[in-house]
Amino acid sequence: MTTIKRAGRPLxxxxxxxxxxAIAVPVGWVLLASLKEKGEFYGxxxxxxxxxxxxxxxxxxxxxxxxxxxxTSVLVTVLGLVFVVAVSVPAAYVIARYEFRGRGxxxxxxxxxxxxxxxxxxxxxxxxxxxxxxxxxxxxxxGFFIDNPGVLSxxxxxxxxxxxxxxxxxxxxxxxxxxxxxxxxxxxxxxQVMVRVMLPMARPAxxxxxxxxxxxxxxxxxIALTLLPGEGKTxxxxxxxxxxxxxxxxxxxxxxxxxxxxxxxxxxxxxLIQRRLIEGMASGGVKG
Amino acid sequence: MTESSPARxxxxxxxxxACLLPALVLFAVFMIVPTLNVFxxxxxxxxxxxxxxxxxxxxxxxxxxxxxxxxxxFQNTVALLVVVTVVTMGTGLFLAAIMTRQRLRGxxxxxxxxxVPSVLSVVVIAAIFxxxxxQKNGLLNGTLRLLSLDGLQQIWLxxxxxxxxxxxxxMVWQSLGYYMVLYMSGMASIxxxxxxxxxxxxxxxxRQFFxxxxxxxxxxxxxxxxxxVMSAVNLSFVLVRAMTGGGPDGSSEVLLSYMYKQAYTNSSxxxxxxxxxxxxxxxxxxxxxxxxxTRREPLQF
Numbered sequence: 001m002t003t004i005k006r007a008g009r010p011l012x013x014x015x016x017x018x019x020x021x022a023i024a025v026p027v028g029w030v031l032l033a034s035l036k037e038k039g040e041f042y043g044x045x046x047x048x049x050x051x052x053x054x055x056x057x058x059x060x061x062x063x064x065x066x067x068x069x070x071x072t073s074v075l076v077t078v079l080g081l082v083f084v085v086a087v088s089v090p091a092a093y094v095i096a097r098y099e100f101r102g103r104g105x106x107x108x109x110x111x112x113x114x115x116x117x118x119x120x121x122x123x124x125x126x127x128x129x130x131x132x133x134x135x136x137x138x139x140x141x142x143g144f145f146i147d148n149p150g151v152l153s154x155x156x157x158x159x160x161x162x163x164x165x166x167x168x169x170x171x172x173x174x175x176x177x178x179x180x181x182x183x184x185x186x187x188x189x190x191x192q193v194m195v196r197v198m199l200p201m202a203r204p205a206x207x208x209x210x211x212x213x214x215x216x217x218x219x220x221x222x223i224a225l226t227l228l229p230g231e232g233k234t235x236x237x238x239x240x241x242x243x244x245x246x247x248x249x250x251x252x253x254x255x256x257x258x259x260x261x262x263x264x265x266x267x268x269x270x271x272l273i274q275r276r277l278i279e280g281m282a283s284g285g286v287k288g
Numbered sequence: 289m290t291e292s293s294p295a296r297x298x299x300x301x302x303x304x305x306a307c308l309l310p311a312l313v314l315f316a317v318f319m320i321v322p323t324l325n326v327f328x329x330x331x332x333x334x335x336x337x338x339x340x341x342x343x344x345x346x347x348x349x350x351x352x353x354x355x356x357x358x359x360x361x362f363q364n365t366v367a368l369l370v371v372v373t374v375v376t377m378g379t380g381l382f383l384a385a386i387m388t389r390q391r392l393r394g395x396x397x398x399x400x401x402x403x404v405p406s407v408l409s410v411v412v413i414a415a416i417f418x419x420x421x422x423q424k425n426g427l428l429n430g431t432l433r434l435l436s437l438d439g440l441q442q443i444w445l446x447x448x449x450x451x452x453x454x455x456x457x458x459m460v461w462q463s464l465g466y467y468m469v470l471y472m473s474g475m476a477s478i479x480x481x482x483x484x485x486x487x488x489x490x491x492x493x494x495r496q497f498f499x500x501x502x503x504x505x506x507x508x509x510x511x512x513x514x515x516x517v518m519s520a521v522n523l524s525f526v527l528v529r530a531m532t533g534g535g536p537d538g539s540s541e542v543l544l545s546y547m548y549k550q551a552y553t554n555s556s557x558x559x560x561x562x563x564x565x566x567x568x569x570x571x572x573x574x575x576x577x578x579x580x581x582t583r584r585e586p587l588q589f
Contacts, residue, residue: 009390016387017398020397023465026417090308120568162315201526226298263408263412
């Protein structure tokens, strides 16, 4: 019994460390490989890079256009977050705090929306936008809805409304109504109560939904791939193209540099807010 | 008092409507309408861009049964679901128990590292695993060469027998940390006294896991299991799309990637949507089944 216990502890360390290494090594390997020169990719993959070959990054940013795609991704993500917060906060507040006809129905629709995954509806969304473009061909001969980053961010926002409202409503309900009553007595309008009193108090929940939606928008590639088929791509779609191109050419440096460009911003963000993220997950921010 | 006067009540209605409308419009246009369209389109044959749209009723669904590629994609999806679920949840539970019960030194570091894949995009994961599995210059075959185990080298993504398991490894790699953290937060709320009492009675760590930890987080487990089915169906699609494109020769095709292919590559939008409906019904059915099979009296502490 005691021998098992004594052997058990080092064994668990070995096991957990092995699993952690299985995750850390490939990621670290990508970082190192991004500094290798073309010739260094032949032979053992375990050799360290001979020098800091930063040309890969210049190539990825400029030639492979990852710099430009980076900008598109930032734009689409920020716009999407602005849209989703702007429409979800008032809606969630009203659902949590007001009695009105059809509230049950709205809540039910949002709950059902949690189960509709974008992967199923991306095709009809695409066809719908193509149809709108065709209908408006007289006004916009080059099309308007397809290849429009603004429309993409609107789709991101729309598809995350159920999750966002679900989380915010629960949080608004947990705030005592006394604050609103006090503000109303002081002569604040409904809008003022919502924006000046409730919104600041809902900051923790707001941070959680922004974080999870940020990851979802930034990391998405199926919707971006479908709705931006032209030259303007997001970082993820750009990386996918780079993957196909570099594999065909057996030239990996640029691909690894591109991967690092995509990985580093999320890793930095994650390092900064990991506690928040993990607490948010436990508090019901479960999303897949 | 003022709340009940008619004027105020109308103001109330305007305010409520103004707050709700933008969200409801967006939700209706980009979620409700497309969802209904999936079902409607599944009853037609339609190439998408031509006005020629023919109603075939359940014809598309009848075709599915004779489609060998669909059957294969179905089998692949089920295989991935079973293997990835069992491995991820088993390992995730085990790791979470170790991390909460054993108070390992450097716990936060382990948790940090294990959660990293959850913040990475699927394209990045696909790229990482393409690099690991690369036949000539990959990390895996390179390591085997280094260890003089050349005989074990494989064409991981080019072998029809192996490619699905290679995808499964990537899926587990991606989701293990996420579920571990989820279970850790469930286990952290179990009161310490229960463990202390059972330790006094001589219960081993393994015994405690099965007799205390598992029953007490059972509800948590049920929810994640149902949830896992849905997300694994989706994850397998995105990963396959980025990593193998369904190849070689359809041997790693999964249901949603086949749907996507029928829609965009083959321009059979109606048939593609029929696949979508079938996948939806399938994952709904599996969730229901899981929820039924795992029903227990909820335990409280």
